[in-house]
Amino acid sequence: MGRYVARRVLVAVPTLAGLSVLIFVLVSLAPGDPAEELTRKRFGDTEPTAADIARTRAMLGLDEPAVTQYLSWLGNALTGDLGTGFSRGRPVSTEIADAFGVTLVLAAAAVLVVVVVAFPLGVAAAMLHNRWPDHLLRLLTLVGASVPGFFLAYVLIYLFAVELGWLPVAGRGGLDHLVLPALTLAVVPTAIVSRLLRSSLLETFGESYVRAARAKGLAATAVVVRHGLRNATIPVVTYLGTLLAGLLDGVLIVEVIFAWPGLGQLTVQAIGARDYPLIQGIVLFAGALYVGLNLLVDLSYRLLDPRIRLAGTGER
Amino acid sequence: MSADPAVVTAIGRSPLGRLLGDRAAVVGLAIIAVVVAGSLLAPWVAADPIAQDVGNRYAPRSIDHPLGTDQLGRDTLARILHGGRYSLGMSLAASLGIAVLGVVLGLASASYGRATDTVINRLADVFLALPTLVLMLVVVGLLGQGLRNLVIAVILVGWPTYARIVRGMALATREREFVTAAEAAGASRARIALRHLAPNLIGPVIVLTTIDLGRVLLAVSALSFLGFGVTSPTPEWGAMLSDARTLFTSHPELMLPPGIAITVMVLAFNLAGDGLRDVLDPRDVEGGARWDRPAST
Numbered sequence: 001m002g003r004y005v006a007r008r009v010l011v012a013v014p015t016l017a018g019l020s021v022l023i024f025v026l027v028s029l030a031p032g033d034p035a036e037e038l039t040r041k042r043f044g045d046t047e048p049t050a051a052d053i054a055r056t057r058a059m060l061g062l063d064e065p066a067v068t069q070y071l072s073w074l075g076n077a078l079t080g081d082l083g084t085g086f087s088r089g090r091p092v093s094t095e096i097a098d099a100f101g102v103t104l105v106l107a108a109a110a111v112l113v114v115v116v117v118a119f120p121l122g123v124a125a126a127m128l129h130n131r132w133p134d135h136l137l138r139l140l141t142l143v144g145a146s147v148p149g150f151f152l153a154y155v156l157i158y159l160f161a162v163e164l165g166w167l168p169v170a171g172r173g174g175l176d177h178l179v180l181p182a183l184t185l186a187v188v189p190t191a192i193v194s195r196l197l198r199s200s201l202l203e204t205f206g207e208s209y210v211r212a213a214r215a216k217g218l219a220a221t222a223v224v225v226r227h228g229l230r231n232a233t234i235p236v237v238t239y240l241g242t243l244l245a246g247l248l249d250g251v252l253i254v255e256v257i258f259a260w261p262g263l264g265q266l267t268v269q270a271i272g273a274r275d276y277p278l279i280q281g282i283v284l285f286a287g288a289l290y291v292g293l294n295l296l297v298d299l300s301y302r303l304l305d306p307r308i309r310l311a312g313t314g315e316r
Numbered sequence: 317m318s319a320d321p322a323v324v325t326a327i328g329r330s331p332l333g334r335l336l337g338d339r340a341a342v343v344g345l346a347i348i349a350v351v352v353a354g355s356l357l358a359p360w361v362a363a364d365p366i367a368q369d370v371g372n373r374y375a376p377r378s379i380d381h382p383l384g385t386d387q388l389g390r391d392t393l394a395r396i397l398h399g400g401r402y403s404l405g406m407s408l409a410a411s412l413g414i415a416v417l418g419v420v421l422g423l424a425s426a427s428y429g430r431a432t433d434t435v436i437n438r439l440a441d442v443f444l445a446l447p448t449l450v451l452m453l454v455v456v457g458l459l460g461q462g463l464r465n466l467v468i469a470v471i472l473v474g475w476p477t478y479a480r481i482v483r484g485m486a487l488a489t490r491e492r493e494f495v496t497a498a499e500a501a502g503a504s505r506a507r508i509a510l511r512h513l514a515p516n517l518i519g520p521v522i523v524l525t526t527i528d529l530g531r532v533l534l535a536v537s538a539l540s541f542l543g544f545g546v547t548s549p550t551p552e553w554g555a556m557l558s559d560a561r562t563l564f565t566s567h568p569e570l571m572l573p574p575g576i577a578i579t580v581m582v583l584a585f586n587l588a589g590d591g592l593r594d595v596l597d598p599r600d601v602e603g604g605a606r607w608d609r610p611a612s613t
Contacts, residue, residue: 011441018442026458146583148534150541151557151575158568249449253538257561267450268542271457283454287445 005299012291019287020077023280024070034274035062038086060086073277077284083277085270092281095266100285102172103255103262107247109182110189114243118190122197123224129202137194144191149250153184153257170259181258185250189243193236200232207231237301241294248286334595341591347584351577355400362394365551374567383573387563392573395551399574402552404581406467406545407533413471414532415525418478419517425479426486427509433483440476448473449538456544466545470535478524485520486513523596527589530582537578553578 035057039048042056057063061072076083082092121140124133143152157180161169168177204210205228213223251264259265263282270278335341354361369389377384383392425436443451456469486509489495495512503511539545540554548555553574560570 012445014438015441015445018438019445022442023454023458026455030458031460142583145586146530147579148537148541148575148582150538150554151571151579154561154564154568154571154575157564162565162568245447248447252449252453253541256542267453271453272543274458279454279458283446283450286447286450290447291445 005295008295008298012288012295015291016284016287017074020074020280020284021070023283024066024073027276027280028066030274032274034086034276035060037274073280077281082281082284085278086275087270087273087278092277095278096263096281096285099261099263099266102260103251103264106178106181106185106251106255106260106262109178110185110247110250111243113182113186114189114193117186118193118197121190122194123201123229125194125198126201126205126228127220127224134198137191137198140187141191141195144188147187149184149188150253150257152187153180153254156180156184157257170257172260177258181254181260184257185247185254188250189246192239193243196236196239197229197232200235201228204228204231234301234304237297237304240297240300244293244297245290248290331595335591338591338594340587341594344584344587344589344591347580348588351400351581351584352404354397355404358394358397358401362397363391365390365394365398366549367391384569386559386570387567392570395556396553396573396577399551399553399556400577400581402463402546402550403533403537403540403554403578406463406470406536407529410467410470410474410536411525411529411532413467414474414478414528415521417471417475419482419514419521421475422479422482423486423509423513423517425483426490427505427513436479436483440479443473443476449535452535452539453542453544456539461544461547463546466536466539469539469544470532474528474532478521481524482517482521485517489513489516519596523589523592526585526592529589530585533578533582533585 033053036048036053038060039053039056042048043052054063061069064072073083080093082096084090085092085095088095121133121137125137128134147155157169160167160180167179171177201224210223210227213227214220218226248264251260251262252267253264254260255262255264256268263286266278267282267286269275270282358365367390369385372381372385372389373387375381375385375389381391381393383396386392386395421436421440425433446454452469452473455472456465459465459468490508490513495508498508498512536545537554537557540552541558543555543558546552546555548559556574557571557578560567560574563570
């Protein structure tokens with residue numbers, strides 16, 4: 001197991017390095033001159049001279065050749081220094097850490113919604129196959145797969161904030177501010193998790209151990225929970241990587257719409273402001289987070305299902 | 317075990333016949349046909365999508381304006397139909413680009429030895445190291461706003477999955493006897509890839525592309541919504557939704573036409589794609605097992 005983890009981590013390093021090279025290539029392809037844009041913004045109405053722009057360029061290190069710029073960025077990044085953002089002049093690592101904390105709250109709330117809704121719904125849909133919970137789930141799946149989050153968000157805002165006035169429209173505050181963004185974020189993963197649970201539960205119902213449990217007179221619910229659900233959860237764990245990607249993609253849209261000052265909003269702002277150090281830092285952070293969490297998902301999958309662990313690399 | 321009559325008829329009918337027998341798929345195909353036709357014919361059948369009529373802002377539905385008018389008195393139906401040209405056009409261009417790049421790199425990966433395979437695989441790893449929308453946003457954000465750059469971003473982020481699948485299928489096909497025969501006859505690697513492997517990939521890649529169209533449209537609309545697609549007066553569904561956003565508190569109804577247009581088209585692509593997959597891969601039929609009535613095996 002230890003060797004497996006080490007190998008996966010080693011493979012991730014060149015991948016993340018490649019990602020940062022990709023961003024540098026894109027930055028050098030990008031139109032416009034960040035030094036000039038930044039100088040103009042600082043100067044406001046007065047026209048900056050070429051010397052002013054050159055000074056900014058030198059200050060940002062943009063006068064160096066691209067390779068030198070990249071290597072010095074990489075060297076600093078390896079020591080944990082991701083540089084300073086152009087637009088607000090704050091250290092990139094501070095910006096990311098602050099925003100990530102805010103995003104975590106939202107993501108945790110969304111995951112809570114997924115767990116609380118998806119498990120009962122998946123079980124109900126499997127037990128009452130082709131009856132109303134199953135139809136409800138089919139509708140949710142259809143909505144989740146087809147309605148864009150940036151439209152659904154406004155439908156929810158209109159219903160619950162404008163018409164009913166139960167919840168705030170946007171912004172950050174008490175728990176009530178969390179409800180709508182978390183719901184929007186949770187719709188797609190809830191649909192997918194409950195569908196996965198439903199179909200894998202239906203599959204376990206055909207297994208001999210479930211039939212045996214039924215035959216010995218165990219109550220239906222007990223059979224489902226004790227025998228079916230335990231085995232049906234494994235496919236759900238494999239989906240966690242996709243769930244995570246969905247959350248990271250989702251916060252881009254949801255945070256912008258709900259004015260939630262997290263990583264998603266920071267990303268969109270950084271791109272809008274062409275804040276290269278900040279973009280580069282966010283990409284590296286998101287990449288590491290994504291790769292690292294996918295590794296954790298794979299590990300938990302191996303821990304949950306002994307068949308995979310034993311069939312693995314021949315260890316043990 | 318007796319033969320299941322449903323299976324017998326399923327095998328007996330042609331793929332097209334079975335696709336047309338799938339009611340959901342037919343509905344999906346019909347919606348696609350109507351919207352695509354409406355968008356293609358928009359310059360001739362619809363009103364001018366940019367012409368403003370300031371005296372007639374926020375008009376309700378009427379004969380002249382079947383979907384009403386927007387904050388500048390522009391005809392909403394005309395904007396939806398013209399917008400379809402951009403939204404669907406970009407999605408189609410991106411899907412084709414993903415398929416072509418994926419097939420080319422996947423075939424190269426399977427055909428041109430270990431070094432090529434490793435390079436393409438590592439490259440794919442890089443593009444798969446971020447969630448799709450995050451990477452698309454970064455790419456289009458850095459390249460700069462615009463239709464072309466938006467499509468490039470979607471293609472760049474989309475190809476690795478296709479390349480992986482194509483590579484796998486090509487490697488499996490290479491084991492078949494007709495390829496071994498061609499190799500023995502001295503055919504070049506390029507000839508084998510193009511004449512023997514590629515024809516066997518066309519069907520599965522078409523299915524894959526169709527299934528993905530809905531997701532591509534969602535991605536394109538999301539990037540447009542965030543302001544990286546068309547510029548202001550040009551109608552496009554994601555951009556229309558983004559415009560309507562600023563007027564949400566006073567005129568929430570402006571969000572409905574573009575929002576519903578995207579939803580309905582994604583739904584139609586999903587229905588048609590699922591139908592196509594069921595027809596071309598009949599093994600994937602959902603079992604009828606129930607918790608108290610297991611499927612017969």
